[in-house]
Amino acid sequence: MSPDQPTAERSLDPERLKAYGKLVFGAMGGAVTAAMIHLGDRLGLFRALWKDGPATSVELAERTGLDERWLREWLRQQGAAGVLEWDADERFGLSPEAVVTLADEDHAAFGAGLFSQLPQTMAVLERLPEAFRTGIGLSYDAFGPEGARGQERGFAPWYRNLLVPFAIPRLAGVKERLEAGAEVADVGCGGGVALLELARAFPASRFHGYDISVHALERAERNKTEAGLGNLHFHHAEEEELPADERFDLVLTFDCLHDMTRPQAIMRAIRKAIRPDGVWLIADVKAHPTYAENVERNPMSPLMYGFSVLTCMSSALSEPGGAGLGTLGFHEDLAREMAREAGFGRFERLEFPHPVNAFYEVRV
Numbered sequence: 001m002s003p004d005q006p007t008a009e010r011s012l013d014p015e016r017l018k019a020y021g022k023l024v025f026g027a028m029g030g031a032v033t034a035a036m037i038h039l040g041d042r043l044g045l046f047r048a049l050w051k052d053g054p055a056t057s058v059e060l061a062e063r064t065g066l067d068e069r070w071l072r073e074w075l076r077q078q079g080a081a082g083v084l085e086w087d088a089d090e091r092f093g094l095s096p097e098a099v100v101t102l103a104d105e106d107h108a109a110f111g112a113g114l115f116s117q118l119p120q121t122m123a124v125l126e127r128l129p130e131a132f133r134t135g136i137g138l139s140y141d142a143f144g145p146e147g148a149r150g151q152e153r154g155f156a157p158w159y160r161n162l163l164v165p166f167a168i169p170r171l172a173g174v175k176e177r178l179e180a181g182a183e184v185a186d187v188g189c190g191g192g193v194a195l196l197e198l199a200r201a202f203p204a205s206r207f208h209g210y211d212i213s214v215h216a217l218e219r220a221e222r223n224k225t226e227a228g229l230g231n232l233h234f235h236h237a238e239e240e241e242l243p244a245d246e247r248f249d250l251v252l253t254f255d256c257l258h259d260m261t262r263p264q265a266i267m268r269a270i271r272k273a274i275r276p277d278g279v280w281l282i283a284d285v286k287a288h289p290t291y292a293e294n295v296e297r298n299p300m301s302p303l304m305y306g307f308s309v310l311t312c313m314s315s316a317l318s319e320p321g322g323a324g325l326g327t328l329g330f331h332e333d334l335a336r337e338m339a340r341e342a343g344f345g346r347f348e349r350l351e352f353p354h355p356v357n358a359f360y361e362v363r364v
């Protein structure tokens with residue numbers, strides 16, 4: 001509905017008031033259900049309901065050692081919200097769709113990781129009013145170590161399931177180069193899961209991750225040590241810039257350009273770091289050039305604009321003069337134009353399956 005008339009001249013419609021209340025308090029319901037999903041993930045409740053089957057609160061208490069009364073209320077909330085299935089005996093369980101979304105961390109559709117940093121994400125609400133006054137946002141480190149773990153768990157399922165078997169073979173010549181021994185950089189690498197997958201699959205190649213988040217880099221180092229990989233190195237991007245000697249055969253930027261304060265400068269640095277015959281794979285949020293298109297064509301746009309204020313745009317404005325693109329700010333036309341400005345002549349959108357991201361193959 002457009003605000004075509006001043007509010008004072010518009011009469012209050014009781015039916016519309018009811019519908020509007022439903023919309024606003026439904027949003028609160030969504031937030032509370034998300035908080036309960038966070039608890040279910042954190043306490044291992046979805047896994048318990050998956051591995052050992054549907055349960056009453058008494059049975060779930062026996063399985064988990066948690067307090068029955070608290071579990072009963074949690075189960076009832078998740079049942080009422082439709083997250084869990086339930087029967088007349090108040091036995092609660094997971095549908096096959098719920099299993100892959102909330103319990104099976106190895107599945108490509110696993111999404112509970114996105115909920116693990118909910119407390120840290122919401123905690124910045126205390127600091128954001130100041131950002132509205134000053135214009136300066138918060139970098140990813142504002143969410144602490146748990147924030148970095150949440151980012152990693154949110155993005156990892158795609159990397160683990162699809163990067164090596166699906167995405168790499170679709171980039172002409174890249175698999176062969178990685179098998180023979182190539183130099184690879186992941187800029188904005190987070191906890192390094194994408195590089196870990198590649199480093200394991202292509203032992204003849206060398207991999208370098210760059211990020212500015214201390215917490216993400218700590219996780220990346222830990223992940224590397226646990227995996228026992230020697231062909232993988234992580235760098236703090238502010239202390240060690242990308243080398244300007246055209247050495248990389250493959251550069252990755254996954255879900256990070258829209259978060260950067262200076263994405264155009266990073267793209268120019270990538271041009272200097274990549275070989276003239278190198279490949280740059282961009283994954284970034286599917287977005288459209290106008291606000292109206294984003295709202296009309298993307299049912300997740302309220303979530304995305306909200307994430308933008310809480311994390312992405314905040315990060316992209318975390319220093320004075322930041323570009324502030326935000327979650328839905330790096331649409332294909334802009335990406336193409338910025339890549340051209342950085343010195344790249346070829347830009348192709350790839351049809352990779354992903355609920356949120358678009359993929360672009362960029363070459364000199």
Ligand SMILES: C[S@@+](CC[C@H](N)C(=O)[O-])C[C@H]1O[C@@H](n2cnc3c(N)ncnc32)[C@H](O)[C@@H]1O
Nearest residue numbers: 140155188189190211212213237254255256260
């Ligand atoms: C949404 S996370 C994505 C992380 C990782 N690519 C993934 O998919 O899991 C965005 C990352 O970009 C990093 N970042 C932001 N600005 C950066 C910059 N100028 N250079 C390198 N990394 C940056 C953040 O610290 C954060 O780890």
